[in-house]
Amino acid sequence: MTRSKDSSTSLRIAIQKSGRLTDKTVNLLHGIGIDFDNYKRNLMVKARDFDVELLLLRDDDIPEYVQDGICDLGFVGANERAEKDADVTVLRGLNYGKCRLSIAVPKDGNLNEAKDFDGKTIATSYPFLTQKYFKEQGVDVKVVEISGAVEITPQLGVADAISDLVSTGGTLKANGLKELFTILESETELVQTNMELSEGKKELIEKFLMRIDGYQQAGKSRYIMMNAPESAIETVKAIIPSMKSPTIVPLAETGMVAIHTVIPITKFWNVMEELKEAGASDIVMLPIESMIL
Numbered sequence: 001m002t003r004s005k006d007s008s009t010s011l012r013i014a015i016q017k018s019g020r021l022t023d024k025t026v027n028l029l030h031g032i033g034i035d036f037d038n039y040k041r042n043l044m045v046k047a048r049d050f051d052v053e054l055l056l057l058r059d060d061d062i063p064e065y066v067q068d069g070i071c072d073l074g075f076v077g078a079n080e081r082a083e084k085d086a087d088v089t090v091l092r093g094l095n096y097g098k099c100r101l102s103i104a105v106p107k108d109g110n111l112n113e114a115k116d117f118d119g120k121t122i123a124t125s126y127p128f129l130t131q132k133y134f135k136e137q138g139v140d141v142k143v144v145e146i147s148g149a150v151e152i153t154p155q156l157g158v159a160d161a162i163s164d165l166v167s168t169g170g171t172l173k174a175n176g177l178k179e180l181f182t183i184l185e186s187e188t189e190l191v192q193t194n195m196e197l198s199e200g201k202k203e204l205i206e207k208f209l210m211r212i213d214g215y216q217q218a219g220k221s222r223y224i225m226m227n228a229p230e231s232a233i234e235t236v237k238a239i240i241p242s243m244k245s246p247t248i249v250p251l252a253e254t255g256m257v258a259i260h261t262v263i264p265i266t267k268f269w270n271v272m273e274e275l276k277e278a279g280a281s282d283i284v285m286l287p288i289e290s291m292i293l
């Protein structure tokens with residue numbers, strides 16, 4: 001599957017065609033100015049304003065496509081990347097598609113710790129990671145690979161336990177199972193091929209990453225504006241955990257100023273209360289689309 005010589009400059013990016021990661025990945029791409037139509041109907045689509053083509057694949061296939069250099073970049077869960085043991089570089093963790101690969105057992109059974117699993121059968125769609133986990137524990141298990149509905153296999157008598165992706169745990173509960181231990185914590189990652197890339201592509205990837213970082217930073221920040229008496233400026237400055245010195249503009253009303261700045265979203269409510277006490281009023285918070293520091 002390897003592409004021999006990398007002469008094209010268009011970046012080829014793999015994303016999941018249809019599934020849990022699709023909307024969030026497409027939104028992220030839109031958020032960084034990469035637009036395309038008809039991604040639901042085609043396997044390959046070209047972006048409008050950026051030299052990118054998207055390849056729409058099953059998530060299981062993405063690690064290999066990127067490893068082999070068919071695609072330069074891919075958006076895929078750490079779970080799939082680790083299961084396929086793909087030789088790729090993880091560029092960014094993207095903070096969505098979060099889940100964990102866990103071992104779960106029937107609620108009222110007698111499997112409680114790793115050593116209880118000796119000789120037991122475990123059903124999973126993640127045979128590599130599951131086998132590796134028990135090997136590291138020095139426990140011999142039989143791993144049965146199943147592609148879907150893994151959680152009903154204990155009831156069917158096909159397996160003693162399962163190893164499956166969990167996010168809320170609701171599906172496990174509904175099937176009379178409880179989570180025992182976690183093999184892997186996962187989120188969506190942006191991965192890059194380790195195949196040699198042209199200079200043009202390397203430059204495009206730099207740009208792409210800068211946009212992603214700006215977008216992610218923006219998601220964690222808010223633009224705030226407030227009015228305050230001039231006399232309160234120093235107190236207000238001390239309260240704001242700003243990245244830079246705030247913008248201060250005089251208002252028509254004498255002795256009053258408008259103060260604008262960017263703050264981390266996590267600080268907003270604390271800061272807002274302190275600002276009010278310091279004499280600020282008309283405090284407005286706005287989302288930011290993107291920012292480049």
Ligand code: ATP
Nearest residue numbers: 019020021058059060077079097098099165166167
């Ligand atoms: P495909 O047809 O592309 O193979 P799929 O059915 O294997 O799709 P999805 O169920 O869409 O995959 O899940 C895609 C990814 O979403 C998973 O590989 C994982 O990274 C992530 N994910 C997040 N939460 C969960 C969850 N609770 N269960 C399964 N996957 C989850």
Ligand code: ZN
Nearest residue numbers: 058059060061
């Ligand atoms: Zn899949």
